[in-house]
Amino acid sequence: MGAALAFSLSGMAEARGWDEGMRERLSRAFGAKFEKAEELVASSAVKKYTFEPSGRVMWIVVGREQDYTVLPGIYCQCDDFYINVVVKRKTSACYHLLAQLIAERKDMFEKFSVPDSDFIRLNSEWKKQSV
Numbered sequence: 001m002g003a004a005l006a007f008s009l010s011g012m013a014e015a016r017g018w019d020e021g022m023r024e025r026l027s028r029a030f031g032a033k034f035e036k037a038e039e040l041v042a043s044s045a046v047k048k049y050t051f052e053p054s055g056r057v058m059w060i061v062v063g064r065e066q067d068y069t070v071l072p073g074i075y076c077q078c079d080d081f082y083i084n085v086v087v088k089r090k091t092s093a094c095y096h097l098l099a100q101l102i103a104e105r106k107d108m109f110e111k112f113s114v115p116d117s118d119f120i121r122l123n124s125e126w127k128k129q130s131v
């Protein structure tokens with residue numbers, strides 16, 4: 001897991017575009033987790049909500065049991081992130097974070113525009129699922 005821990009997703013989150021070299025680096029660092037992330041992207045599990053007119057953005061990754069809010073390169077709501085990234089420091093990302101990264105780089109995500117007035121309602125729906 002050393003390679004995955006050393007891998008800085010936050011640096012990558014700022015760049016754009018996708019190439020084979022990056023695919024290789026991620027695949028080497030994250031192995032099966034990366035493959036799972038690619039499957040999520042292929043199944044359109046990554047969604048970007050843009051709130052208008054504030055321009056606030058929320059990324060949602062649809063997981064097997066629930067949806068997760070993801071802060072690109074930084075944070076995911078799931079147990080894997082909490083246990084293996086935050087507590088055990090075994091790795092630097094869960095596969096939802098990887099999926100968001102791949103999806104944004106490849107421009108393979110669903111886009112939604114929603115009014116700011118829906119922010120609190122949607123946000124509490126997403127939060128509720130993690131309990």
Ligand SMILES: [Zn+2]
Binds near residue numbers: 079080094096
């Ligand atoms: Zn996650």
